[in-house]
Amino acid sequence: MLSTLPPNTDTVLDWDWGMYKPYFDELLNASLTEETVFDWLKGWSRLISLAIEAGSRMHVAHTIDTNDAMAEQRFHFFIQEVRPEIERADNELNKRFLASGLEPQGFEMALKAMRADDENFAEENLPLLAEEATLELRYNKIMSEQTIEWEGEERTLWQIGKVSQNPDRALREKAWRMASDRMLQDREAVNENYVKLLDLRQRIARNAGLPDYRAYIWNEKRRFDYSPEDCVTFQNAIEEVVVPAAGRLYEKTRAALGVETLRPWDINTNPINNVDQAVDPFGRPPLAPFADGSDLAKKAQQVLTQVDRDFGDYLKTMIDEGLLDLDNRKGKAPGGYCTSFPVRKRPFIFMNAVGIHQNVVTMLHEAGHAFHAFEASTIPYHLQRRAPMEFNEVASMAMELLSAPYWQKEHGGYYDELDYVRARTEHLQRIIMFWPYMAVVDAFQHWVYSNVEVASDPANLDAKWGELWDRFMPHVDWTDLEVHKVTGWHRKQHIHRAPFYYVEYGMAQLGAVQVWANALKDQEAAVAAYRSALEIGGREPLPKLFEAAGARFAFDTDILKMAVDLIEETLTSLNAKMN
Numbered sequence: 280m281l282s283t284l285p286p287n288t289d290t291v292l293d294w295d296w297g298m299y300k301p302y303f304d305e306l307l308n309a310s311l312t313e314e315t316v317f318d319w320l321k322g323w324s325r326l327i328s329l330a331i332e333a334g335s336r337m338h339v340a341h342t343i344d345t346n347d348a349m350a351e352q353r354f355h356f357f358i359q360e361v362r363p364e365i366e367r368a369d370n371e372l373n374k375r376f377l378a379s380g381l382e383p384q385g386f387e388m389a390l391k392a393m394r395a396d397d398e399n400f401a402e403e404n405l406p407l408l409a410e411e412a413t414l415e416l417r418y419n420k421i422m423s424e425q426t427i428e429w430e431g432e433e434r435t436l437w438q439i440g441k442v443s444q445n446p447d448r449a450l451r452e453k454a455w456r457m458a459s460d461r462m463l464q465d466r467e468a469v470n471e472n473y474v475k476l477l478d479l480r481q482r483i484a485r486n487a488g489l490p491d492y493r494a495y496i497w498n499e500k501r502r503f504d505y506s507p508e509d510c511v512t513f514q515n516a517i518e519e520v521v522v523p524a525a526g527r528l529y530e531k532t533r534a535a536l537g538v539e540t541l542r543p544w545d546i547n548t549n550p551i552n553n554v555d556q557a558v559d560p561f562g563r564p565p566l567a568p569f570a571d572g573s574d575l576a577k578k579a580q581q582v583l584t585q586v587d588r589d590f591g592d593y594l595k596t597m598i599d600e601g602l603l604d605l606d607n608r609k610g611k612a613p614g615g616y617c618t619s620f621p622v623r624k625r626p627f628i629f630m631n632a633v634g635i636h637q638n639v640v641t642m643l644h645e646a647g648h649a650f651h652a653f654e655a656s657t658i659p660y661h662l663q664r665r666a667p668m669e670f671n672e673v674a675s676m677a678m679e680l681l682s683a684p685y686w687q688k689e690h691g692g693y694y695d696e697l698d699y700v701r702a703r704t705e706h707l708q709r710i711i712m713f714w715p716y717m718a719v720v721d722a723f724q725h726w727v728y729s730n731v732e733v734a735s736d737p738a739n740l741d742a743k744w745g746e747l748w749d750r751f752m753p754h755v756d757w758t759d760l761e762v763h764k765v766t767g768w769h770r771k772q773h774i775h776r777a778p779f780y781y782v783e784y785g786m787a788q789l790g791a792v793q794v795w796a797n798a799l800k801d802q803e804a805a806v807a808a809y810r811s812a813l814e815i816g817g818r819e820p821l822p823k824l825f826e827a828a829g830a831r832f833a834f835d836t837d838i839l840k841m842a843v844d845l846i847e848e849t850l851t852s853l854n855a856k857m858n
């Protein structure tokens with residue numbers, strides 16, 4: 280039966296569950312012994328790769344044209360009717376593999392993940408997990424329905440965020456205050472929703488026989504190589520090393536703006552993003568690095584060729600094979616992503632480019648994810664392919680930094696000398712400013728899930744957020760804005776919808792800076808190490824992946840200091856070019 284699997288996903292796009300089922304049944308009932316295990320795993324990989332690629336293709340088709348009714352219907356049918364069945368059957372195969380007691384070489388990580396899933400699984404949690412998903416959606420709905428009237432038109436708070444780049448300070452303040460006041464109208468509703476989530480998550484952990492929800496999440500997110508204590512170490516190191524560095528950057532912004540103190544609308548008018556360097560302190564118009572998507576891609580290819588010839592070739596392949604959809608246009612879904620087609624062994628990049636600097640960063644970031652897919656595409660078994668999040672983002676964030684020295688026009692890139700300095704300055708400052716904010720989001724959740732009873736009183740949640748904000752983000756003046764400050768946790772969707780998922784970015788950023796530091800000494804060797812790490816896929820634990828990439832998986836003051844010093848030195852030398 281498995282031998283009749285189609286060679287590509289063209290026909291699979293139309294399969295209902297009934298078409299998949301016989302193949303899963305065959306695997307479930309096939310003999311599984313030391314002699315047959317690799318064939319069995321190969322069959323499973325072929326089947327699941329077809330399902331993944333079919334799902335990715337349907338997702339792409341829907342997001343590149345949300346008005347295509349056929350594509351929408353097909354994708355919705357897949358996620359509602361087909362995918363849940365595939366997941367259930369896939370889970371049965373996991374169990375079968377685990378129960379076989381076989382431990383073939385190269386599958387240590389996969390088996391460890393399966394055991395963690397097994398430990399977390401509890402039948403009585405199924406309705407609770409559905410309830411949790413409903414509450415998460417309710418948070419989404421509350422936030423997405425917040426609008427204000429601006430210039431005579433109803434605008435979402437996301438749209439209002441654009442005003443944050445306006446050089447007119449009074450206008451920025453007005454927009455910030457209106458948006459923040461609007462959010463406060465839902466204060467009770469968000470509080471109530473979160474307290475319900477806390478209770479639910481506590482029960483989910485208990486049903487799984489775990490002491491608390493944090494332990495549950497540690498299993499769920501396969502955090503085998505670091506502990507909650509390591510996260511605390513990271514937070515403390517950020518406080519010691521990064522917070523003062525961020526202070527130096529904020530002080531420069533304050534001086535350039537010529538204001539007495541920095542107010543929230545000077546740095547982050549966008550109420551949805553708590554931290555963003557939005558205003559250009561010199562009042563310059565936005566950078567305009569490229570004309571359209573094909574120009575963006577062509578320049579990216581030239582820039583990436585300077586990092587490694589193969590990277591340029593990978594991107595060329597993507598251009599030639601139509602694996603990029605970059606331009607913003609009507610009917611396209613928002614955001615950006617990189618997905619993969621495991622049967623074709625190709626990635627696909629989707630984004631909404633409108634000609635701004637941030638699009639350049641996104642393009643190079645997603646290219647890093649795409650190269651990860653290229654490098655790992657020869658791994659024969661799907662169970663070995665998936666690298667942990669903490670490392671996936673090293674692949675992408677390192678590509679931003681590795682390519683940065685070539686962003687200039689003279690290298691086929693985007694900027695003349697002055698704009699290059701400005702683009703790199705923005706990019707590097709953002710890294711410094713992110714870590715303290717990440718520390719607030721992470722520390723807040725460690726406190727919440729270790730003190731659920733106390734945390735179930737929203738007044739205590741506010742107080743804790745305010746305390747952490749003062750500790751990590753002391754450089755902005757929130758006088759008379761206390762209520763907006765302490766409810767900042769309402770704005771961070773991860774806290775509500777993806778608990779504990781955030782520190783990954785901070786860890787990956789630290790890995791990426793190390794890869795970049797190596798490249799400054801010897802680019803060829805650094806890129807070779809980086810590539811060899813991408814090639815491993817998910818076959819090694821995190822510390823090994825970092826090590827292969829030439830980085831240390833650590834979060835102490837030493838390593839952060841190295842990173843922050845390098846960024847500050849680079850900023851200084853870029854700045855010197857301006858004068």
Ligand SMILES: [Zn+2]
Nearest residue numbers: 644648672675
């Ligand atoms: Zn990413």
